[in-house]
Amino acid sequence: MEKRVVITGLGICAPNGTSIPQFEKALRTGKSGITFHPQLKELNFSCQIGGKPSISEEKLSEYFTPLQRRGLNSSGIVYGVVSGTDAFIDAGLEIAENASPDWDTGIIFGTGILGVDKFREAIHLIDAGKTRRLGSTSVIQTMASGISAYLGGILGCGNQVTTNSSACTTGTEALLMGYERIKAGKAKRMLVGSCGDHGPYIWGGFDAMRILPGNYNDNPEEASRPMSAKASGFVPGSGAGALILEDLESALERGAKIYAEVLGGEVNSGGQRGEGSMTAANNEAVQRCITGALINSSISAAEIDSINGHLTATSKDSVEIENWVKALHLENDFPYINSLKGMTGHCLSASGSIECVASVLQLDKGFIFPNINCEEIHPDILDLISEERIPRKTIEKPINILAKASFGFGDVNAVVIFKKYNYVC
Template structure:
């Protein structure tokens, strides 16, 4: 019988709420965190709105020493550290220890880290000021910077590493930590992901014309997953984090248990059968969902709700079709479905982890958050599923299983099945 792995700590830095209480309140009430960004207008972006967490100087200063903050401008890492420490504290684990905790590790993902710090370094180098780069440039720009910071701040002695797999990064990080605990190589893992808030990261997507340009004067209406009037995604940023651990360890510590990870799966479509660097191979997507169910030992009919990847692009109907085919459920029989991106935008490498935190909160508190900006459901979606299955106002409902999937550039897929905890 395989080890049971549970979630005992949550942390989040989201465009619509920093901290679990603020975030839970925001998603329950359909509060958007998408705003107009003057810098994007100045730089000539077509899309001039984005989801960026709001953090005061006082809030940031409560997590770092003045020395740590000197020359620190990698906001993705900053988001990850705050979310990670919050999750650790939320799990009731000690912050200050003199010795390494050999039973605890960290797998914290990112996409492109420290973009603004790179830009600063490039300008200084071009000006011949290499000695002015500062002593923390390397740790702020290396991909593993966020996990390295967290590993040191929390004295973690088990594996401390960073994964990077485009938009499935956060979902993948949770599954990697889950597998390490299952293998008996760690008692607990801090898992999650982060993404920078920077026009220098978002510019490439604007150039690809995959971001909306129609709602610069109405930012909160801009992200429209599953809507016929969706015109592209809204870039976002932030971080989500969880402490996951063996059930035995959680019970021994008398920890609060939010939910259980029943199982999951990651795969790639190999950029075949319609898959490409930017498009999903539907065969692989459906296989990923089915394999996740198989690993979780859960029947498709037991899934109460889906927290989709659903980005407000032309691929939304394809995703719903893949879910319908993988689960063999359609019409009124389809699970409830929602997309957090309607409120926070597409947080790229951080999207999976923030959305997984939202999935767990739904299970723990017994509600389904609304998918906002979906008054006009795409007709290709209503051809597949009943309109009532798309959550458009909060639903108070006891849930047993929530499926969360992420799909990313490179034709990669990840799916986790979360379960309400019963001892």
């Protein structure tokens, strides 16, 4: 018998909040975490702004031992460990301290490019003939699965511990992978999420592609403008989000707080055919992903109360809205839709998980956060849906079902359906 899967823990390390209470407050008030980065100006970047979580040295010492911190030079691992550990604690789980791991709990924690600063440090040492000065952690900080390895050791997880990587779809895909494992009865709990490094060596390629805004360096908080007529490109970001998924039976036995239920979802690819390419989505694939998520979740389009879109603040925003309209067939009764990227920028491989945390908070607390920097909605979008469906102020409103989407480079897609958990069902 297939297991029902619920969410019992949340952790966040976002540009506009590094704890769940702080992040929720930022969502409700529309607070931006995008700032000016002097280093990017020194390196002649066109876009000199970005979203970067603020982690104090004092806070770092709460998550890493002095030995673990020695030579630690990967912001993605830091963000992932902070958010992952917080989600574990938030779920009321105890870190395995004895010789035996927790065989029922696993990890799927994704990333894109990990440990670039450590790579750079290693390259300089190797080229200088100083290989022995690399230190013992250079490999674990630069291998893709370094984040899940760090978390697995810190938390003592004995079920599947692995890493996925699917560009901007990574975090949402990780959640669905963990969901499927629990649903099949192969684990009781899975820590899922994703992380991403910050800085010029991550963001430089996007600046070279001329898809980042270069005209907001003096007012960074206004730069990321999803669905706006004045959108001029996405702002790069970084961070991590984490969620504890759990078998409903296990959660009830523990008396755990249940934030929401995962009804199902869909992952697919457009094969870089048709309109699809390495950097653009195949629209038919996006629509199939949306409808597949509805079928797999056993719901109708009319039951969706709100959508948290991918919506990156580029010319593709109106195309995404058109895909939602065609897939849902709800031109006259379209759900509310919002994008977190106005507040955080596009956190790349971390975006899906950070936005999933934001989606779950809206369900749990009964509100819809605003689309900031969207005073003037793009006219192509207004040809598709009504202006009222794009809230510019926080709406205090109970939500029952929310759809979350992520679409990534490589023409890959993921949509997950969350539902407010009903304790009497």
